[in-house]
Amino acid sequence: MRLVTYLHHGMAGVGVLDLRSTRIRPLDTIDGRPIPDMLTVIREGLEAVTPSVMRPAIPQVEVDLLAPIPRPARNIFCVGKNYRRHAEEFARSGFDSPSTAAVPEHPVVFTKVPESVIGDRDTILYPESLSNALDYEAELAVVIGRPGRGIRREQAMSHVFGYTIVNDVTARDWQQRHGQWFLGKSFDTFCPMGPMLVTADELDPAALDVRCWVNDELRQQANTRDLIFDIPTLIATISAGITLQPGDIIATGTPEGVGAGFDPPRFLQRGNEVAIEIEGIGRLVNDVF
Ligand code: MG
Numbered sequence: 001m002r003l004v005t006y007l008h009h010g011m012a013g014v015g016v017l018d019l020r021s022t023r024i025r026p027l028d029t030i031d032g033r034p035i036p037d038m039l040t041v042i043r044e045g046l047e048a049v050t051p052s053v054m055r056p057a058i059p060q061v062e063v064d065l066l067a068p069i070p071r072p073a074r075n076i077f078c079v080g081k082n083y084r085r086h087a088e089e090f091a092r093s094g095f096d097s098p099s100t101a102a103v104p105e106h107p108v109v110f111t112k113v114p115e116s117v118i119g120d121r122d123t124i125l126y127p128e129s130l131s132n133a134l135d136y137e138a139e140l141a142v143v144i145g146r147p148g149r150g151i152r153r154e155q156a157m158s159h160v161f162g163y164t165i166v167n168d169v170t171a172r173d174w175q176q177r178h179g180q181w182f183l184g185k186s187f188d189t190f191c192p193m194g195p196m197l198v199t200a201d202e203l204d205p206a207a208l209d210v211r212c213w214v215n216d217e218l219r220q221q222a223n224t225r226d227l228i229f230d231i232p233t234l235i236a237t238i239s240a241g242i243t244l245q246p247g248d249i250i251a252t253g254t255p256e257g258v259g260a261g262f263d264p265p266r267f268l269q270r271g272n273e274v275a276i277e278i279e280g281i282g283r284l285v286n287d288v289f
Pocket of ligand 1: 078079080168251
């Protein structure tokens with residue numbers, strides 16, 4: 001299923017997008033109550049929801065798609081330097097923290113605040129007077145379904161609810177200056193997400209093409225098979241000491257081709273458009289202003 005969170009005549013809803021008819025079927029609980037939000041769907045499980053019999057399907061053109069999880073319950077987990085060629089370009093760029101290895105031996109994990117999330121077609125706010133090193137990072141994001149602590153690699157995929165796209169927008173100068181990644185990656189609007197959440201039964205995340213364009217110029221092109229630490233390893237690592245909760249999001253890291261990787265760097269400017277496509281999920285587009 002391709003799940004979406006949408007606004008229709010000012011009312012938020014959760015539904016299933018049918019790509020062929022381009023209509024959205026609103027979701028209800030099995031006993032006919034409307035579903036308030038995506039987190040409820042994830043917590044209750046797909047077996048507890050059903051397309052509404054009372055409400056008609058809505059043409060996609062009539063809705064605004066929000067991020068699938070517009071306000072996560074807590075910070076978004078993110079993984080740094082998880083594609084070898086990106087780790088190398090980042091080490092060369094001079095924006096990395098000197099204390100970390102160029103290509104890490106263990107997953108590098110940081111977080112972004114939930115309030116940084118915006119949806120498809122929303123605007124990334126250029127942080128005027130704060131940064132002139134705004135960068136994009138195309139990433140496959142994993143959404144946790146079943147909670148767990150100490151999840152073993154072999155069991156990890158059974159904890160996944162589905163997948164979406166995240167743009168891990170970053171102020172590189174803040175990332176460099178403050179010796180950690182949280183501040184420069186958590187500014188308002190720095191986490192475009194969506195446009196949909198594809199359920200785990202529909203997608204094998206082990207070999208998906210990831211591409212990113214800035215103003216129609218292809219900047220990033222890779223495949224998730226090149227991840228240094230795969231999804232089971234990431235889930236096992238994060239859940240070792242932290243109980244993962246339904247609705248938790250793990251952005252798995254970005255491939256080579258970020259703005260900081262060019263010499264000279266090619267950072268985002270006002271008026272730019274960033275488009276990210278991940279095979280089997282869709283296309284996330286945001287302008288910068
Ligand atoms: Mg990233």
